Amino acid sequence: MRRKITVIFLVMVLLVxxxxxxxxxTKTSSDSDTTDGNGSKEVVIALAGDAQSLDPYxxxxxxxxxxxxxxxxxxxxxxxxxxxxxxLAEDWEVSEDALTWTFYLREGxxxxxxxxxxADDVIYSFDRSLEEVSAFKYCLSTVESYKKVDDYTIExxxxxxxxxxxxxxxxxxxxxxxxxxxxxxxxxxxxxxxxGRYKFVEHRRGDEIIFERNxxxxxxxxxxxxxxxxxxxxxxxxxxNMVSGAVNFITDVPVRDVESLESNDxxxxxxxxxxxxxxxxxxxxxxxxxxDADMPLKxxxxxxxxxxxxxxxxxxRAINEDExxxxxxxxxxxxxxxxxxEGYNGYNPDIKRLDYDAELAEKLLDEAGYPRQDDGYRFEIxxxxxxxxxxxxxxxxxxxxxYLEKVGIKVNLNLMSRSIFFNYIAGLNREGDNTHFCMTGWxxxxxxxxxxxxxxxxxxxxxxxxxxxYGGVNRGYYQNPETDELIDRAIATVDPEERDSIMxxxxxxxxxxxxxxxxxxxxxIYAHDDSIIYHPRKDNYIYAWDIEFTN
Amino acid sequence: MFQxxxxxxxxxxxxxxxxxxxxxAFTSVMGNPVYLMVREDATEEEIKxxxxxxxxxxxxxVQYGVFIRNALQGDFGMSYMYHQSALGLIMExxxxxxxxxxxxxxxxxxxxxxxxxxxxxxxxxxxxxxxxTLSIAGISLPSFWIxxxxxxxxxxxxxxLPVSGRGEMGTFLGIETSLATIDGLKHVILPxxxxxxxxxxxxxxxxRGGMQESIRQDYxxxxxxxxxxxRKVLFGHALKNTLIPVxxxxxxxxxxxxxxxxxxxxxxxxxxxxxxxIDAINSADRPIIAAYILxxxxxxxxxxxxxDILYTIIDPRIDLNQ
Numbered sequence: 001m002r003r004k005i006t007v008i009f010l011v012m013v014l015l016v017x018x019x020x021x022x023x024x025x026t027k028t029s030s031d032s033d034t035t036d037g038n039g040s041k042e043v044v045i046a047l048a049g050d051a052q053s054l055d056p057y058x059x060x061x062x063x064x065x066x067x068x069x070x071x072x073x074x075x076x077x078x079x080x081x082x083x084x085x086x087x088l089a090e091d092w093e094v095s096e097d098a099l100t101w102t103f104y105l106r107e108g109x110x111x112x113x114x115x116x117x118x119a120d121d122v123i124y125s126f127d128r129s130l131e132e133v134s135a136f137k138y139c140l141s142t143v144e145s146y147k148k149v150d151d152y153t154i155e156x157x158x159x160x161x162x163x164x165x166x167x168x169x170x171x172x173x174x175x176x177x178x179x180x181x182x183x184x185x186x187x188x189x190x191x192x193x194x195x196g197r198y199k200f201v202e203h204r205r206g207d208e209i210i211f212e213r214n215x216x217x218x219x220x221x222x223x224x225x226x227x228x229x230x231x232x233x234x235x236x237x238x239x240x241n242m243v244s245g246a247v248n249f250i251t252d253v254p255v256r257d258v259e260s261l262e263s264n265d266x267x268x269x270x271x272x273x274x275x276x277x278x279x280x281x282x283x284x285x286x287x288x289x290x291x292d293a294d295m296p297l298k299x300x301x302x303x304x305x306x307x308x309x310x311x312x313x314x315x316x317r318a319i320n321e322d323e324x325x326x327x328x329x330x331x332x333x334x335x336x337x338x339x340x341x342e343g344y345n346g347y348n349p350d351i352k353r354l355d356y357d358a359e360l361a362e363k364l365l366d367e368a369g370y371p372r373q374d375d376g377y378r379f380e381i382x383x384x385x386x387x388x389x390x391x392x393x394x395x396x397x398x399x400x401x402x403y404l405e406k407v408g409i410k411v412n413l414n415l416m417s418r419s420i421f422f423n424y425i426a427g428l429n430r431e432g433d434n435t436h437f438c439m440t441g442w443x444x445x446x447x448x449x450x451x452x453x454x455x456x457x458x459x460x461x462x463x464x465x466x467x468x469x470y471g472g473v474n475r476g477y478y479q480n481p482e483t484d485e486l487i488d489r490a491i492a493t494v495d496p497e498e499r500d501s502i503m504x505x506x507x508x509x510x511x512x513x514x515x516x517x518x519x520x521x522x523x524x525i526y527a528h529d530d531s532i533i534y535h536p537r538k539d540n541y542i543y544a545w546d547i548e549f550t551n
Numbered sequence: 552m553f554q555x556x557x558x559x560x561x562x563x564x565x566x567x568x569x570x571x572x573x574x575x576a577f578t579s580v581m582g583n584p585v586y587l588m589v590r591e592d593a594t595e596e597e598i599k600x601x602x603x604x605x606x607x608x609x610x611x612x613v614q615y616g617v618f619i620r621n622a623l624q625g626d627f628g629m630s631y632m633y634h635q636s637a638l639g640l641i642m643e644x645x646x647x648x649x650x651x652x653x654x655x656x657x658x659x660x661x662x663x664x665x666x667x668x669x670x671x672x673x674x675x676x677x678x679x680x681x682x683x684t685l686s687i688a689g690i691s692l693p694s695f696w697i698x699x700x701x702x703x704x705x706x707x708x709x710x711x712l713p714v715s716g717r718g719e720m721g722t723f724l725g726i727e728t729s730l731a732t733i734d735g736l737k738h739v740i741l742p743x744x745x746x747x748x749x750x751x752x753x754x755x756x757x758x759r760g761g762m763q764e765s766i767r768q769d770y771x772x773x774x775x776x777x778x779x780x781x782r783k784v785l786f787g788h789a790l791k792n793t794l795i796p797v798x799x800x801x802x803x804x805x806x807x808x809x810x811x812x813x814x815x816x817x818x819x820x821x822x823x824x825x826x827x828x829i830d831a832i833n834s835a836d837r838p839i840i841a842a843y844i845l846x847x848x849x850x851x852x853x854x855x856x857x858x859d860i861l862y863t864i865i866d867p868r869i870d871l872n873q
Contacts, residue, residue, distance in 0.1 A: 058634045132604045133634060135589070137597060186635050205643060206822030207717045232715060232820040233830075240702050240714045419835050423586040469594050 671762025761793025
């Protein structure tokens with residue numbers, strides 16, 4: 001018996017070593033069929049998720065949109081720095097009052113199946129964006145009417161001056177009317193036909209999407225001839241794929257893996273501050289905050305402490321953001337003083353973070369009339385936060401609660417999943433007014449300052465909109481006619497530089513009022529191998545044409 | 552037999568009814584999918600339109616009625632996220648899950664049963680003790696840990712097998728499958744082993760227990776005394792009489808593997824049903840969750856049915872009508 005075991009053991013050893021031998025073979029061969037081997041330029045990109053639908057209208061979500069942008073074009077597109085560039089619309093004119101827009105379409109553009117692109121396709125796509133199934137109704141929400149002037153001219157009329165129409169039109173991808181008309185939504189999703197840089201080859205849902213270069217593309221041809229997107233939801237698996245060389249590029253690298261990837265000579269890490277700002281909302285413009293909350297705000301005299309700017313400043317100063325970035329975010333975040341990161345329109349360099357100073361915070365709270373009570377606390381609040389939406393969101397919220405406890409504010413931490421969270425905290429009181437203090441993130445994919453202002457700081461009351469559709473995520477009910485007036489003016493201002501300076505003023509006022517407490521901008525982290533060079537975009541959209549080959 | 556089948560079908564209907572009520576009760580408190588579909592600052596009007604589009608504006612019992620009516624016609628509705636037929640999406644993913652599960656169960660039988668038989672028949676040998684120790688490890692190690700260790704060992708350190716994905720697919724008997732190509736097989740090995748380890752351990756322990764019992768029975772002693780070859784005694788006589796509990800557990804394992812490969816599929820980015828389910832739960836996509844769970848319920852009833860039939864084949868004394 002013992003001899004038998006020895007024999008079996010030896011056979012096992014032999015088998016394993018054989019397998020290992022095969023292994024090194026397969027590895028070299030898989031390396032060669034990516035880029036350098038047979039001269040065909042192919043890139044394999046691992047994303048954190050799949051395109052949910054190749055119908056560009058049913059879902060508005062970063063990964064789905066970015067993948068669809070490979071197949072379809074829009075009238076205008078943002079470049080890497082998010083400046084609007086002509087695409088299917090070659091040129092456009094705006095009337096003096098910013099009400100009427102005329103778009104001149106590019107001629108000679110063909111869809112992947114050979115159909116010509118004309119004004120009818122644009123009208124069809126606009127119509128579709130307003131249908132029930134569409135997640136893009138907002139794009140034309142300020143548009144009163146649109147019509148075809150001739151085959152290559154479109155006229156769009158807004159119901160109020162709107163200089164930001166382009167920022168919305170950049171989200172609308174153009175479908176072929178002849179292909180799609182009369183087909184079901186499901187059919188359209190399975191048979192994508194656009195004018196974009198890449199043609200659809202195959203989609204094995206959850207496994208990979210394959211595109212090949214559209215050789216008849218109207219603009220500059222991208223370098224990569226074939227693109228494979230692989231949805232890999234588990235972050236560690238993405239990292240392992242990068243290390244093994246099975247993919248050329250991965251997104252959303254977890255901060256804990258950055259060091260080990262960097263130690264690999266053939267892997268490069270790219271990181272840049274994203275547009276997404278993480279901040280705290282506080283209901284400071286109401287006497288009766290969150291009447292429906294499970295754990296309401298409690299202060300000794302029944303007043304709302306957030307109404308006092310000294311309290312807001314104290315909370316701001318009590319939080320040690322540098323420590324959060326270093327310990328919770330592993331250094332992969334950039335401190336925020338305002339909603340707008342450096343380098344974007346509306347960024348105001350005069351807005352500085354208030355320094356961390358716990359002692360001053362305590363003093364401010366005393367002055368505001370909230371001294372420590374017998375139990376050592378000044379008042380009691382609840383911090384609502386998601387735990388699966390932003391990078392390390394639960395840990396950040398926990399840290400914030402800890403800092404506030406130190407200065408004598410009792411904090412109940414209320415963490416929940418995003419499928420409940422956004423509904424719970426909604427400024428529009430969909431399910432009652434639940435939150436007086438919550439942590440959220442926000443980014444405008446176009447980086448358009450005026451749109452951020454419209455969403456985040458435009459006056460909004462506890463009873464609902466003051467101006468319909470404005471201030472939709474102004475969860476603190478910040479009200480200031482001065483900023484409202486400036487934002488209205490910015491939206492009607494066609495000249496970008498003038499708009500920029502108006503918005504700078506808005507952000508300065510909002511920051512001086514401490515209408516919210518900014519924490520940081522999340523960093524986007526990518527990794528790629530040395531066969532390619534990647535030029536990141538500021539909106540975190542991954543495009544194959546931002547990839548350059550090194551040889 | 553006929554009577555038995557009728558009884559089973561009646562049970563199936565009852566199970567499906569109860570399950571569908573439970574699904575509706577749970578998914579309705581799970582979070583509202585509408586708010587995940589619209590923009591964060593969507594207006595009331597936008598929300599209302601989406602609610603009407605999904606039929607969520609009606610009271611829950613009306614929604615349930617509509618659901619049952621459509622389900623009886625084989626229509627489980629459109630997925631909220633994908634805007635495609637929920638059942639279609641599940642069926643599209645089913646082959647991928649079946650691949651790893653079948654391979655895992657194949658491994659569980661071919662490794663688990665012989666190991667169990669030998670370690671049961673010679674329970675005092677060192678070999679048997681090693682098998683027992685390993686089987687405890689196999690049962691207690693969580694699959695996400697085994698999966699990651701497998702990736703580190705075989706994909707990163709040794710570089711023998713790919714990290715994740717489904718690999719190249721070939722056509723075998725008209726079915727597209729990863730099992731038909733070398734590259735596909737390489738991709739399928741790690742997830743299948745990860746799934747199999749716990750089951751191998753369980754089957755080893757069950758078989759071993761049964762073998763220890765039956766090896767002491769008179770008929771085994773008699774067969775030995777008669778001079779029947781050891782192999783025949785162990786596999787023909789002793790094993791056959793220990794198979795009933797093994798087959799029962801095997802059936803349950805098969806069902807739960809098909810239904811809940813979620814963790815393994817997520818780690819290996821394997822495009823099966825488990826991953827679809829977890830994505831659907833994260834986005835409160837009720838049509839997919841409902842169709843999925845009903846599908847799983849039907850499958851369990853069916854597997855149990857097959858297991859019952861197998862009983863009569865293994866042990867002719869069993870009569871299903873009693």
